[in-house]
Every structure is written in C-alpha cells, then in structure tokens.
Amino acid sequence: MAFIPHTSDDIARMLEVIGVQSIEDLFDEIPKELRAGVLDVPPAMGEMEVARLLSDRAAGDGRQLNFIGAGAYEHHIPAPVWAIATRGEFYSAYTPYQAEASQGTLQLIYEYQSMMCALTGMQVSNASLYDGASALAEACLMAVRANRASSSRRILVPRAVNPTYARVAHSIAGNQNIVFEPVDFDRAAGRTLLESLETYGGQDVTALVVQQPNFFGSLEEADQLTDWAHDHKILVIAVVNPISLALLKAPGQWGTRSDSNRGADIVCGEGQPLGVPLASGGPYFGFMATRMQYVRQMPGRIVGRTVDTEGRPGFSLTLQAREQHIRRSKATSNICTNQGLMVTAATIYMSLLGAAGLERVAEASLQRTAQLAAALGAVAGVRPAFKTRHFHETVLQLDRPVAPVLAALARRGILGGLDLGERYPELGHALLVCATETKSDADIAAYAGALADIMNTSRAAA
Amino acid sequence: MAELQLREPLIFELSKPGRQAPTQFPPAAAGSAEIPVHLRRAERPSLPEVSELQAVRHFTRLSQMNFSIDTHFYPLGSCTMKYNPKACNSLAMLPEFLGRHPLGPEPQGFMACMYELQEMLREITGMQAVSLTPMAGAQGEFAGVAMIRAYHRARNDPARNEIIVPQAAHGTNPATAAMCGCSVKEIPCDANGDVDIDALKAAVGPATAAIMLTNPSTLGVFEYKIAEVARIVHEAGGLLYYDGANLNAILGKVRPGDMGFDVIHMNLHKTFSTPHGGGGPGSGAVGVAARLAPFLPIPVVGKEGERFRWLTERDLPQSIGRLSGFMGNAGVNLRAYIYMRLLGREGMVRVAEFATLNANYLMKRLQAAGFEAAYPARRASHEFILTLKRENRLYQVTAMDVAKRLLDYGFHAPTTYFPLLVPECLLIEPTETEAKEDLDRFCDAMIAIRREMEQEPEKLSSAPHTMPVRRLDDVRAAKQLDLAWKPAA
C-alpha cells in the first residue's frame, strides 16, 4: 500500500488499544447509505511504471525554441536554485506558524522582502501573493482601502496593461462595487498617452494602473503618468517586470514631484522571471510592495525581525491581526497563503545573480529582442507595429493572418510568439515576440530563416 | 532528534562589494538598443554580492534551521502533513514539462495528465465537473461562493446573498462571503459538535444563498445528520458548499456529491500531497454539481475526440472568469496527478482508513495518559482535538506552552487555538504515512511533558529551550516594524 507503513501486527495492536475489531468499525458514525462504492479510478502503479508513463507523455510534448513572453519569461535558472529549493527542509515545511522551528524559512522570506524593496525602490514588501494577475487584483482592493481622498472605487486600467490581468482583477474584485475603466493606447506609439487620461482630470478616481514595460513590451512614460495621477490625488499602482528593474527606473522613484510624494504607491507584478521555470503556466508568484504608511492595508503575509527572550535576533510572521482586519474592511481580501517555494527559488536566484548579474540578464534580453525584431522585420511582409522603445518584447505586424504562420513555425519546432488577434483585433495581424538572454545568434537566425521560408512559400502559393 | 543549525547571518552581511558568481551571468550583450536616460535606473539595487559557494552554503544552512515532514513528525491539524513523494517532484520537473510556455499550442501529454486529474477528482468527490484553476484553498473557496452567487443571479434570484456558516468554521469563510458581495449568518453547533438542526431551520429563508460546511467538521467529528442538513438547505432554495480541507478523512469512504453538496473546493496540497513549500504554492481545485458547471472558473481542460484543448470564455460564457494569469498552479496539479497514479484505486481507499486509524490510536493513548479530548464520546476522524483547559486551571500551562515544549522533544507542534470554540486546544492530525513507533514516541513525549506540567511547569512556560531562538517577542515585532534590511546610508 503506497506510503502506508503499517504491518498487520501494527494494525492488530492499534485496534486493540482503540477497542474495535476492525478499521471499518472506525467509520461506524458514517450512515451506511452514504458510503461510497468502488472508486472508478485507475489501479495503483509503482514508481517505475508512473515514471514510464510520464516520460512517454513528456517525450510526446517535446521541446521547442520559445519566443513567447506575454507574462511568462524564459530565463536561465542557475543549477543551485532548485537543488536547494527542493531540499526536504524547504520543500516539505509548512507555513512558519511555530516561528522557533522555522527560522530558516522566516529568515529567507525577510531576505526576499529586503531584495524586493531594493529592486522596486519601495519601503516594504510582503511575502508574496499567488501570481502577477491576482496581485494586481489585490493591489486594486488595497488602493480602495488606502485612498482616503477617494470614494468612487474607480480604477483606470490602460488597455496596454496585460488583458488577462485586467480580466482577473475584474473576476476577483468586481463583486465589491469596484469599477474598472479602460484607457486606450496610442496606435502608433504602442503606449498610453497623457491626453487619454485628461478627461478624468476633475473626477473622483481611486487609482491608475501603469504597467512598465506594458503588455506590448513598450516603455510607458511612467514619470509623466505618475505626476498626473498624484496631482489629482489618484494612487498609482505599478505593474512591473522584476528583471527589467535592473535597468529601468525603480517605481519607487517614478514621478518628478517632491521627494515625499515621489514614486508609485503600490507596486506589484509577476515574480516568475526570478528563477521560476515556465512549467506550463505555474506555480509562479506575485510580488507586492508599498509605502510604509500603507503597510496595514497590504494583504498577504509579512515577516518581521524581532528579538527572543534572551535578546537574540529572530524572525516571525507579523501584523497578523491586520490580515483579519483586511477581511472585514470595505474592500475585502481572503488571501492567507504565499507562494513559499517559489519565493525560496527567487531569493536564491537573486543572491546568485546579484545586481550585476541581473543587469547582464536584462541587457542581454533587451539586445536579443532588438536583434530578433530586426531579423524578423527584414522578412518581406513583416514590420514593427510601434515606434516606441521596448524592453524584451515587441509587436510585429504581418501582412497576413498570424495563426497559420505560427502553426507552420510550430511544425518546425519554433514557438514564434503570441497572436494578438483575439485580445487586440484593432491591431490587425499582430504578433508579440520575445527574446531573452537564452536566445543565441543561431536561434534568432533559425527563426528568421523559418519565417522567411514560410512567408515566401505561402505568398508563392497565393 | 535532528540537530538544528543555530545561527546564520543575513546574506547581506555575507556580501562584499565586487563579489560575484560569474558562471551564472550570460555573455555581455552586443547591440545598440538603449533605454532613454529618463527611464533608466540611476543606482544599482542593493542585492547580495556573494560567490556561488557562499550562496549555496547560506541557503543550505538556513534550510537546516527548519522542521519539515522530511525531518520531523508534523501532526499539524487541518494541514495534512503527509509524506510528499519525491517521484512527484522529479517527474513533474521533467524538462519537457518544466520548459513549456503556457501560451503555445496545447501540449497533449501534459494536458492528458490534467484531464485525467480532473476526471479522478470528479470521481472521488462525486461531482460532475472540475476546474483546476484556483491557486489555493482560499481562491477555491472564493470560486465556490462566486459560482453560487452567479447561479442565483442567473435564475433571477439576486436577493439570495446570505451564507450560513457554523460557528466553528475557518476564518476565511466570512472574508470570502464579503468578497462575493454576500453576508454571513453564523449558527451554533450542539454539544456533540454537530450543526444545530433547529438553529439551521430558523436560519434558512429566501435570502439563503448557501451553507458552507466541512465534513468531518473542524471539530473533528462526522456530521452524521448531513443528509438532513442538505434537505433543509435545498428545500429553502440554497446550495451546499463543501470545504474540502478535511478530505483526507473520507477519501474513498464517502463522496461529498453523495452527501448532497453542490460545490466543493479541494486542497491539493493537503490530501493530494503536493509540497507545502514553507507556505505555498497550493492548489484549490473546485468540483461542482451539474447545475453549477456553466459557472466554473476558466480555463478547464476539454477533450474533443482524442485531442485535449483549453475551454475558455467562448466555451463557458457564464464562467465566473479567470482567477490566474494562465491556468493556475500547473506544476502543483501535475504533482497531485502523479501522486494519485501512485496511489491508484487501492491506495486511495487506504488513505482515509489509515489516517483514521492513526488518529484514533493517538487519541486513545493520549486519553489513557490523562489528556482530555474535546469530544470524548465521538470517534476521531483523521484528526482530533485535545483541550488543556483543566491543565490550564491546575498548572497555569497553556496550549502554546505545550506546543513550544514539543519542539524540544523533536516534534513539530499540533495546530493550536483552532477551532476557536475549544479553549486551550491542540488539533492533532498524524496522517496515514506515519508508523506506529513514531506515534508512540510522540505519546511518550506528551506523557513526559505532562509530568513536567505537574513538577516543573516553568520548563513549559519558557520553552522552547533547544531551538535556534527562544520565544520571540511578537509585540515588539508588530510595534517596532523591521520588515526589510536596508543598507547603511
């Protein structure tokens, strides 16, 4: 019996102590008519057979050359990251409720919080949320709690923000009378122009979301947007890519107004690029950081440093009463977990790379994407969609439907990017492509070559 | 007892300017793409500067300061700390699964695993449809309540916005209700720990959206009147929501669908042995009866002929929507799938049997040693509650003191002070993967602690003594907030 250590001798002795004849007797409180029949699930398999089944399926799925970004990014993950994160002491430990028995996890989370503050330029970070999308939903709920000057519960969400994030924010926060209002992007620039916000000038708005880089990979004018929001008593929710923060201005520094009002008010995003594999979509982790004045409105766990009865420094979960309070407040969250294992991986990753290494990763990703855009743009029928500067993703416009081109590329083992047709029909035949430091000259040449082939072939056929 | 590592500086304290792990750096990038100055970072962030060995040693040593299932018996009630099979991890980390981008063409091998997981969960719970999207129990709960709300609205009955909750329920329930625009109505339990039927009858009405329950309840006892509870709520027009936190007690023995529940959330990180990871990631898959299937959170795995594909907004237009950026915690779900294949039909049935055997054995031995069970006349389910209210009166020891002293004996403490209804309580859940000798050693430790209560109570009140730290000052932690290391100015 899988993982059950009891011998028949054990069972007999235990039943005797309990005072029943059989294990079945222990279920005598369950009415007979409720008892389940035989479960219609497959029979047990040993580890060898399961390993065979899984490797066959994996082999069938195979590996492709990946140029898709759109919220999940392929980066090199140093070998020590998962070698250590999967140590039993991290992998099979629970939430650190008994602090004295969990100082390893707690100290690690404190170090993680410190690193996220450094990257984002904010004063306090939590111990993580489920993922980037739900982190934005939580940030919106938090903005409603925190913005005392506003009662409208209206949040401006530019259409250049990841559309799935907007949908998730709506699913999670929509039942609490929070109104999400879209703000269009400029078709030529691929980013949000100040003019589009100006209609909201005299109105009661709770928060403005600014994603940097935005979903198209384009760089927003974050200072300008932040200044506008703060001038109108609107909180700024920044959605950022952690690798990009090695090169881009930290959201804690956004804006050009006086020091105390400087910067985004709440920062969130997807932490997956920091040492977490693509893994077919998860688990990832969401990060959130804010100003110290809003710490009591921030959801999720927080680790604090304190001392023990002998004055020794130690770590424990803190501000836990705040979590209950957030559960009863005017914008409620029910979250009570964090993504412990992913945070462990991310902390080890950031320690191995350091600022210098992250800068190299970010710089390489920036250059590779520029190289990719140029190589693909040289193929007839392909051109860049936007004029704006980008980070490690960009949108290309094709002269024909994208889906068949992507299918043809997939048959050649290349995942060419994300077809934006469904999400942004107004962009026509648009493709979002991404190249990180993991892509070599040969990889980019392979993609460009395959694309030229496919485009010429189908043109010839037409 | 495993020796714990005692002290490790912060990684920032180990750092030295200019120190690096250059093997991990990509080659310097050639190219002229630039970030405009006004968008560029002015100063480098203060991240660690250590060598690869320093990083490896630091985090390895931190791991050695933890209790974990791999190193310690961990009878944390309601958390189901069973063995996490290594194969689940190594197979889930096969490169083809690990390197797969979620937005490419549907990978049929991976999707087959997800589809079969959905089917197995359907069968085990007696429900009609399953979504694997919610990323934790709390998100699963949210999905469940949101679906109930959507169901009533779709039937033009929007006034149904009251959720009935037993007094002993977990704290997330009221928060979840509020997130869905609902209010909570609490009902008491009777002396045996069951739902008070008369109170329930008085509480239901035209505003009732649903009742949220778990069975066995948070008090560790089986609600044997569940069929009647279901009838009362359904007749009043409400639905039944099952909190699957205690599924380990009934796996293969009873199915929530057969008990009359309309929607269930499962904690795959409990019953299906996915890693607790120091606090996550979890997975809160939801299962529903047919009438709620149109509202399932997306995406859901569908099968057309021999091909698997994601069912999305177009396929489920009434869905409560997306709860995550992609499809939930894919890797966690894959680990749960592998676990279920290893268990199979025979293994799944044994889970509840041996979890219950272990819990009842422990309860009997501890009662014989003089400890008081909260519900002594009832069978333990997969867990049981001890109350230390008598010991508190006699010796002034608290459940917290006993919990801390257990750490010195090499055991992680049980859950303390939950459920809130029982004073000075310990909620103990051994799980089915523990051997009799380990249960006996735990009893021996509890017996030794009982003697200390009577003779040397200060050993308990000042415990733990052998951990990397003594009891921590929580008040100071909350008052003098030190939440991040900052570089010296």
Add this chain to the structure above:
Amino acid sequence: MSNIPSDLRYMKSHEWVRTIQDGSMEIGISEHAQAALGDLVFVEVPEVGRTLAAGEACAVVESVKAASDVYSPVGGKVVAANAALATSPELLNQDPYGAGWLFRVQANSPGEPAALMSASDYEAYLADEAK
C-alpha cells in the same frame, strides 16, 4: 471584574464616552476591551477636522491578536485626537480612561445619543456576554 468608572457612558462595542466641559465628547475603549486585545501595537486615530457620522468606524486599535474598529457614538466633527498613541500605543493599555483617550468629537446636535449605557448597565452587559 474590570474597572468601569461610573461617571462615563458606554457602547455595546466597548467604547466609553465622557462629556467634556466645552460640550464635546471624549471617546476611548474600556478596560475590558484593552485587556481582551492585549498589548496594543498600533492605534490609528481620526484626523482633526474630519466629519463623522453616528456609528461610523473612525479609529483602529491593533494588538498581535486582533485589530478592532472604534465607532463614533454621534455624528459631528473631530476636534481633538490623541497623537501620543502613535508612538506609545501602550498608554491605552496602561490608562484606558485617562491618558489612553482616543479622540474628541463635537456633536452636530446636542443631547446624548440613546444607545449609550450607564456604568451599571455596561457591567451587566459584560457579565451577560461572558456566559
């Protein structure tokens, strides 16, 4: 049995109310409430000048165990708030009826709100709750 000064009035949510010479009402939380919460780690008082509605949650008291809202008994304007609690929340534990006062509100309309209890009624209420 906790200390319940007879010259004050009380609310079911454990606030006490003292009428000041200038006609404003001073509000704090009772001895029972501070004991139940335990050592306070954080107190948030309303800004001076803020307009309150009767029954509005306008302050927060937080310990490691719980965070509770404090409600205004009347509609009116906040005319004073205890700034000392920002740095020393323990004042409220030490002296809940004196140095631990939270804020003062000038009511819109004169006269005492009906929902306030006398000291003896509050004592009975506490005894009832304990059962």
